[in-house]
Amino acid sequence: MTITVTPLQPQDHAAALALSVAPDQDDLIASNEDSLDEAAERPECVPLMIRAAGEPVGFAMYALDPDDGQYWIYRLMIDQRFQGRGHGGAALAAIVALLAGRPDCSRVIISYHPENVRAAALYRRFGFCETGEVVAGETVARYDIPGRG
Secondary structure (H helix, E strand, C coil), X not given: CCEEEEEXXXXXXXXXXXXXXXXXXXXXXXXXXXXXXXXXXXXXXXXXXXXXXXXXXXXXXXXECCXXXXXXXXXXXXXXXXXXCCHHHHXXXXXXXXXXXXXXXXXXXXXXXXXXXXXXXXXXXXCCEEEEEEECCEEEEEEECCCCC
16 A cells, blocks of 8 residues: 655645544644644644545654754654554655655654654664653654765
């Protein structure tokens, strides 16, 4: 199944708000509503719609962080109905490829709740390495873009 990751369009807003993680994951990631509010307040944030075969299956958001000048994936979520099908890994690969296409991007940073073991495993499989830093209670990991380090 083809996964696409595209900038969120105004007509995608309702679909993004309809996506949610399982109730036991609610404390592990900000809601899409909170993320869209953050994007509205912070122009550096770029919300993304994740689709499988054209159907919305997830939401992500990245930014060139003004504090450290690094590209961060601020959010990556797959709707509870679509988890466990490889969509998260495919979306992560697409987002990293998107960011790697920027000449000023030498690494991608991500953070996650320390109890989010599924996310941690996904990021490690992809090649993210924990930095030892903790930001706002979340574990920080980074992926160095090959040939740019």
